[in-house]
Amino acid sequence: MDNNEVKKLQEERISLYDDFYNNKLPKRLPVDAMRMSLNMLAEYSGKNIFNVQFDYSQLAEAHEKVTNELYSDVSPLAGAGVATRIPSFYQILGSQSFVMGGSGLMQHPEVVGMLEEDYDALIEDPYACLLERVIPRQYKALDSNNTASTSKVIPMAQAALRDNAAAIGAIVQKATEEKGYYPGPPRGSAGFGAAPYDFLADQLRSFSGISKDIRRNRNKVKEACEALYPLMLKYAMPAKPSPQGIVSTPLHMPTFMREKDVVDVWLPTYKKMVEQLAAAGARVNAFCEHDWMRYLDLLTELPAGTILRFEYGDPQTIKDKLGKKYIISGLYPINLIKTGTKQQVIDKAKEILDIMMPGGGYLFGFDKGALVYKDINMENYIALAEFVRDYAVYENAGESFGTPLNSEGFKLEPAPVKSKYIFDWEEFKGKYPYTPEFAKANFQGYDDEMFRFYLNLLV
Amino acid sequence: MVDLKALTTSVGELDEEKVLEVLNEFVASNPSEEDAQKVVAACQSGMSIVGDLYEKGEYFVGDLIFAGELLTNAINTLKPVLGSGSAAKSGTIVLGTVAGDLHDIGKNIFKSMCEAAGFEVIDLGIDQPASAFVEKVKEVKPVAVGMSGVLTLALEAMKDTVDALKEAGLRDSVKIIIGGNPVTKEACAQIGADAFTTNAAEGVKICQGWV
Numbered sequence: 001m002d003n004n005e006v007k008k009l010q011e012e013r014i015s016l017y018d019d020f021y022n023n024k025l026p027k028r029l030p031v032d033a034m035r036m037s038l039n040m041l042a043e044y045s046g047k048n049i050f051n052v053q054f055d056y057s058q059l060a061e062a063h064e065k066v067t068n069e070l071y072s073d074v075s076p077l078a079g080a081g082v083a084t085r086i087p088s089f090y091q092i093l094g095s096q097s098f099v100m101g102g103s104g105l106m107q108h109p110e111v112v113g114m115l116e117e118d119y120d121a122l123i124e125d126p127y128a129c130l131l132e133r134v135i136p137r138q139y140k141a142l143d144s145n146n147t148a149s150t151s152k153v154i155p156m157a158q159a160a161l162r163d164n165a166a167a168i169g170a171i172v173q174k175a176t177e178e179k180g181y182y183p184g185p186p187r188g189s190a191g192f193g194a195a196p197y198d199f200l201a202d203q204l205r206s207f208s209g210i211s212k213d214i215r216r217n218r219n220k221v222k223e224a225c226e227a228l229y230p231l232m233l234k235y236a237m238p239a240k241p242s243p244q245g246i247v248s249t250p251l252h253m254p255t256f257m258r259e260k261d262v263v264d265v266w267l268p269t270y271k272k273m274v275e276q277l278a279a280a281g282a283r284v285n286a287f288c289e290h291d292w293m294r295y296l297d298l299l300t301e302l303p304a305g306t307i308l309r310f311e312y313g314d315p316q317t318i319k320d321k322l323g324k325k326y327i328i329s330g331l332y333p334i335n336l337i338k339t340g341t342k343q344q345v346i347d348k349a350k351e352i353l354d355i356m357m358p359g360g361g362y363l364f365g366f367d368k369g370a371l372v373y374k375d376i377n378m379e380n381y382i383a384l385a386e387f388v389r390d391y392a393v394y395e396n397a398g399e400s401f402g403t404p405l406n407s408e409g410f411k412l413e414p415a416p417v418k419s420k421y422i423f424d425w426e427e428f429k430g431k432y433p434y435t436p437e438f439a440k441a442n443f444q445g446y447d448d449e450m451f452r453f454y455l456n457l458l459v
Numbered sequence: 460m461v462d463l464k465a466l467t468t469s470v471g472e473l474d475e476e477k478v479l480e481v482l483n484e485f486v487a488s489n490p491s492e493e494d495a496q497k498v499v500a501a502c503q504s505g506m507s508i509v510g511d512l513y514e515k516g517e518y519f520v521g522d523l524i525f526a527g528e529l530l531t532n533a534i535n536t537l538k539p540v541l542g543s544g545s546a547a548k549s550g551t552i553v554l555g556t557v558a559g560d561l562h563d564i565g566k567n568i569f570k571s572m573c574e575a576a577g578f579e580v581i582d583l584g585i586d587q588p589a590s591a592f593v594e595k596v597k598e599v600k601p602v603a604v605g606m607s608g609v610l611t612l613a614l615e616a617m618k619d620t621v622d623a624l625k626e627a628g629l630r631d632s633v634k635i636i637i638g639g640n641p642v643t644k645e646a647c648a649q650i651g652a653d654a655f656t657t658n659a660a661e662g663v664k665i666c667q668g669w670v
Contacts, residue, residue: 103559
């Protein structure tokens with residue numbers, strides 16, 4: 001392809017996404033799900049899985065090969081984010097939350113960062129509790145009794161993250177330019193977040209810990225979710241929201257809980273968070289992990305335009321119940337790519353698309369992402385991508401569908417994080433009276449950066 | 460003496476406060492060891508109600524975790540009156556998360572439910588190589604080996620472990636059960652395990668069938 005053709009192709013792809021996220025039926029569904037993780041690329045090209053994770057540039061060639069074989073409207077390799085779990089970063093900080101197993105995969109063992117007796121401190125000043133108690137327990141190099149070590153490793157970790165993310169970014173960018181892939185949503189519009197209860201469960205109290213607390217200290221758990229809400233909202237809020245930008249929130253705990261606990265304790269702060277993001281014009285992707293069929297009614301309480309990605313469940317029931325108000329995604333069993341014949345793989349896609357496509361509002365996607373190359377059969381993967389491209393076409397492109405983001409008209413209700421560790425301009429100005437007023441925004445920006453750094457450690 | 464039926468019900472309802480209140484009163488009454496064993500059995504019966512309610516979809520994984528915690532608390536409360544001769548065990552199970560996988564929540568739930576059912580469980584921990592299973596099986600001659608894993612790559616490690624047990628001449632002396640998100644009937648056959656489950660309560664029943 002010459003440059004003009006690439007440019008034209010890219011523009012077509014951009015309009016597929018722009019249309020879809022602005023409630024206009026696109027010419028066809030974007031082929032968005034055919035991702036290759038870093039580990040998959042390493043195995044696919046026969047590279048050593050340990051080596052590549054300390055020098056991602058080794059994957060450039062493999063990615064180029066994949067982009068020639070596998071159809072996709074977006075780079076198969078995604079840019080680096082929190083979920084990339086770059087080993088150097090976690091190792092420099094002595095993480096016990098994210099560690100590499102003998103298989104070369106970064107994993108998250110069950111670890112406890114917050115003790116039962118820390119609830120009052122968390123409720124009083126959650127950010128301080130995270131910095132003073134939780135993070136030093138989960139990140140051994142951030143020992144609060146050894147500030148010399150701490151102040152040394154933080155810039156090291158930041159540098160490692162920057163360099164590794166840049167190496168991944170360079171591969172993605174090159175492919176995007178050469179293949180005319182969708183370059184992604186506007187800069188600063190995407191994000192990542194967690195439901196306050198899930199955040200409390202995950203690295204703070206642990207799955208086992210929260211399962212005890214919800215029965216023994218229900219009120220404290222509730223108060224902790226309320227206390228964490230401003231932090232979770234600030235963390236998830238993109239700098240420049242747009243309907244195309246996605247704030248991903250993998251939802252961990254509800255399917256392991258009793259419904260009354262989900263309704264009373266899990267849902268309220270998450271719901272408020274998603275509503276506030278909608279009010280700001282940011283679209284949340286709620287990944288309903290595991291089987292949410294018993295919670296479909298509950299999901300209808302979330303704002304219109306939210307993406308609901310499902311792992312298990314009945315596509316028709318989901319479509320009937322949620323298809324008008326939300327964007328549905330997921331449901332295609334990734335396992336079939338490995339175990340099925342080419343025909344079975346395609347038949348399954350047809351079955352799901354036939355249910356989901358009429359009336360719009362479905363984005364083709366897998367129930368879960370493949371983790372290692374052995375999780376898929378590459379021939380089937382390639383065949384599926386081409387089938388979705390050719391089959392998921394709209395005759396009535398341009399017609400409007402679904403319910404736009406923030407149709408309810410939620411209003412922004414600021415919920416600033418209050419903590420002794422949040423930058424205080426008045427105090428600073430008192431100490432340095434000659435500082436001009438415009439410098440306030442700069443200092444707050446630096447402070448936000450550190451807020452993000454610390455929260456990144458715990459999501 | 461304690462109302463054993465009511466105690467079983469309270470454990471089944473996961474009513475921790477009530478269970479501990481009853482047990483504390485019981486311990487304070489200076490009971491015989493024999494009575495104490497009856498109380499333990501009543502608690503264990505309560506746990507099998509928990510397992511049934513889980514299978515029926517009335518309890519969820521969080522409840523199983525809490526149930527394990529509740530039972531540990533109950534047994535600790537009873538310890539002073541249990542004496543040294545503890546109850547006869549149903550048998551020993553060697554349990555671990557296989558090589559390359561660091562997940563242990565499922566394994567831990569299975570462990571506490573097996574213990575509640577009267578098994579002695581030897582937990583090897585996470586990311587355990589085949590050799591660790593082989594050594595422990597040699598040493599303790601268990602009724603069963605439980606292998607757990609969440610990642611798809613755990614299936615391969617499970618197969619390696621079964622192969623290693625075969626090579627060591629130990630395969631025929633134990634039953635093998637695999638558990639976790641990726642296990643299926645097909646995987647079970649390919650790995651050469653005797654049983655598979657993604658449901659801890661069901662797994663306990665399978666092991667009970669082997670004693």
